[in-house]
Structures are given as structure tokens and as C-alpha cells.
Amino acid sequence: MQNEGLSELEVWIDQDLCTGDGICVQYAPEVFELDIDGLAYVKSADDELLQDKGATTPVPLTLLNDVRDSAKECPGECIHVRRVSDKVEVHGPDAE
Ligand code: SF4
Secondary structure (H helix, E strand, O other): OOOOOOEEEEEEEEOOOOOOOOHHHHHHOOOEEEEOOOOOEEOOOOOEEEOOOOEEEEEEEEHHHHHHHHHOOOOOOOOOOOOOOOEEEEOOOOOO
């Protein structure tokens, strides 16, 4: 199935606010992982942990619901999902 009509999304985490509870990892382990510093980071499409603060990674369409739920449930309110094209946040604390 094609993803026509759906914008490409990317996700990033504000580690300064992350509580390290790991809820995002439970929802979407393909996208999020806790590092040894106890904070959550996003992973690249080839499963590599992106340890730069605020790094972004594409949201696979198949994982959109899980990533969206993560952003909704994140106690630190620090998961940001935005459109790649114009960087507008669509899920997360800065979404409308
Ligand atoms: S759900 Fe939010 S606060 Fe919890 S580990 Fe993930 S990013 Fe951090």
C-alpha cells in the first residue's frame, strides 16, 4: 500500500525533559531506546542509536500509531513528531 496523501514524519526527543521511564520503548522499540545514561533516544532506520541530543529519525508509516501514542503518553512531554516538509509538529507538546 502506498502512503499517498500522508506527509512524511520525523520524531525527536528532548532529552533534557526525559524521565527515563521507558514508556516510549515499550510502545515502539523499533524507534526508541534507552541509552546507558538512562535517557531515551531515537534510532535510525538501520537500528542505530542516535546519541546526539535532539537527533531526528523518520517515522515508518507502520509505526505511526505507536509513535503517536508514545508522544501522547510520554510523562516528560518530550517526544516531538513533526512533518519533514515544514517542521510543523503534529504530535507532542508543541502540536496544536
Ligand atoms: S516516554 Fe518520554 S520521558 Fe519516558 S523514556 Fe520515553 S522520552 Fe523519556
